[in-house]
Amino acid sequence: MTPPAPPGLYRHPTRSEIIDLAAAEGHDADIPTNLGSILQVPSRASARPESVHEKGTSTAMEKDVEKGNGLGPISSTNEPEQDPNIVDFDGLKDPENPINWPSSKKWGMVSLISAITFLTPLASSQFAPGVPEIMREFHSTNDLLESFMVSVYVLGFAFGPLIIAPLSEMYGRLPLYHTCNFFFIVFTIAAAVATSMSQFIMFRFFMGCFGGAPMVLGGGTIADLIPREQRGTAMALWMMGPTVGPCVGPIIGGFLTVAKGWRWNFWFVAIVASAFFIMSLILMSETSGIIILQRKVNRLRAETGNLKLRSKLDTGLKPKQLFKFSIVRPAKMLFRSTICFAISLYIAITYAYLYILFTTFTAVFSGQYGWHGGIIGLSFLGLGIGSVIGQFTYIHFGNRIVNKHLQRGDFHPEHRLYIMCIGGFFIPIGLFIYGWAVEYKTHYMVPLVATGIIGFGLLMTFMPATTYLVDVFTIHAASAMAASTVLRSLAAAFIPLSSQTMYAQLGYGWGNSMLGFIATLLIPIPFLFIKFGERIRARSTVKL
Known part of the structure; x- marks a missing residue:
């Protein structure tokens, strides 16, 4: 014994x-967590x-x-016998361990991080109703630039996290939060005072690069603070930001643009972000066990003179290795793994549809329904409500399906895809209804309900697809997720650039029908992986 x-x-x-x-912290399992x-x-x-x-x-x-x-x-x-030079937390009740901090401090940090994670996706689309005003001020009629102004923010989401993730492993979460929040505010103000289109687009890109920090770091911070059995509530609160934020933003932006002009959308974000930044300086503490234990090692070395002391979580990985894992691994997985590529492609195309809608709602509802002023932002309402319903539907029914198979003892990652099979049908249905309703100018509630159906379908495909990647790649789940994130961000940044031209050439009916036909072609992907996924994984030769 x-x-x-x-x-x-x-x-x-x-x-x-x-x-x-x-997986919660957003890195592969061969990089230390607070558990090692x-x-x-x-x-x-x-x-x-x-x-x-x-x-x-x-x-x-x-x-x-x-x-x-x-x-x-x-x-x-x-x-193995415990090395006396290994420094660990002092038992399960060690007050230095973030999991043992007072509940008020832990949930205060979770609330603040969730608020920041809500604000940065909100900033991605808040100014969308003011795009025509920006085009007039900068004397531009270029349809590509009109769309790129919105989607370039997501391009920043593709590249920022590749740098932020390894830096957080080296220096901890807190310096990255503070640095990225600060520069997010700086570039938001810069966008507010931009004097040319090129300046504006460049500042928007850097807003996206630094604005992606809370989405990279938030899951890890919650995992540091909240016990595994209580983590679901905190993660659900945190995940509401990326889901609801981009849809709430234009509703605020529509009325703010009318009242104060398009620049005030950025002043609004900068003011709120500054308030959160000040609160984070006061209330937030470092939660990374790697950094906390290294500080303890440094303190004990100074007190005892024993230079052999080292942290339990120190694996000797160098900065070069961390950057290699962050950048090279996702690229290898994307191009060498059938599962990673196919699922990432599905996510990328459906995510691009979201930004096609974001970049065209203003033109569609102003041109077809005569909506102007603040109410133009309400055109995003259906998409937001549908997304929220889709998120909660997946959480409820997706967990029931998985738990049933876990209790039977026959769970496979492909069981995650049952919900995705259903969700895939809603996207083309919503696109067909939306396109032809707008084409024939039916009552505005019809396209709003149709966009709600699209939003529901997007979440019912996006969420099971991401959890499937986590289950398939286990110890390399973060690299698979990074590959998926880069591909979907690139798609969301560049595919919408042709949306105005597509509608001009095909009309709203056939333009959205074409998107619907492509979405229909993607429907078999989860069905194929349910049937052949286990076989594909068994025969796979993907190595890192």
């Missing part, structure tokens, strides 16, 4: 616990932890990443 661990030492975490926490790294845990085959090569990968990491079983199950026996 294994003797109990002495005070201050933890039992070895399970493989699933490490993988779940790494998958590389530091003994396998059933050997009690000795996997050796780490100079390139920062273990022998176990050479196994096929698409099979979802890069490492064997964790054994609770033959645990």
Whole structure:
């Protein structure tokens, strides 16, 4: 019988616990979480932890990443002896561990992070109703620029996180929050005072780069603070930002543009972001266990003179290796994995449809229905309501399906896709109704309901697709998600550039029908993976 661990030492975490926490924090499981790294845990085959090569990968990491079983199950026996030079948290009740902070402090930080995560996606589309006013002021009639002004923000979402993620592993979450929030405010103000179209687009791009920080870091912060069994509520609150923010923004922007002009959309965001920034300087603390333990190591080294002390979470990964994992791995997975590419392509096309609607609602509802002024922002309402309904529907029914199979003991990642099969039909149905309703100028409630159907379908495909990637790639889930994020951001930035030309050539009816036909062609993807996904993973030869 294994003797109990002495005070201050933890039992070895399970493989699933490490993988779940790494996925929440947004990095692969061979990079340490507050529970450690998958590389530091003994396998059933050997009690000795996997050796780490100079390139920062273990022998176990050479196994096929698409099979979802890069490492064997964790054994609770033959645990290695504790090195006296390893510094860990002082037991389960250590007040330095963020999980043990007072509830008021923890939930205050969660609320603040959720608010910031709501604001930055809101800024992506808030000024959309003021686009015609911007075009007049900058003396431009270029349809490409009219769309790119909105979508270039999402282009920043593609590149910012690739840099932010590895930097947070090196320097902690707090410096990245503060730095990115500060520069987000700076470039928001710059956009508010821009004097040319080129300046405006450049500042919008950098707004997106720095505005993506809370979406990269938020999940990890919540995982640091909230116990696993209570994390669902906090994650749901945090995820409302990317879902609802882009749809609420134009409603505010429509009325604000009429009252104060388009520039005040950016002053509004800058003022609110500044308030959040000041609150974060006062209320937020570092939550990364890696950084907290390293500070403890530095303190103990100074007190004891023992330079051999090292953190339990230190795997010796160098900055170059972290950047390689952040940038090279997603690219490899996107182009070498059938599952990652197909699911990412589905997400990218449907996400691009969202921004086609964002960039054209103002022109459609002003031209076809004579909406002007503040009420033009209400054209985004259907999309927002449909998205919220889709999110809660997936959470309820998706969890029921998965839990049923977990209880049976026959769960496979493909069970995540049942909801996606249903959601895929709503997108083309909504597009067909929306296009022809707008073409024939039916009552405005018809296209609003149709966009609600589209929003519902988008969330019912987007959410199960992302969770499927996490389940398939397990220890490399963050790289798969990064690959998907880059592809969808590029699609959302560039595909909408042709939307005005498409509508001019085909009309609203056939233009949206063409989008609907493409969406219909994508419907079989989840059905195919439900039938053949396990076989594809078994035959896969994808290695990192």
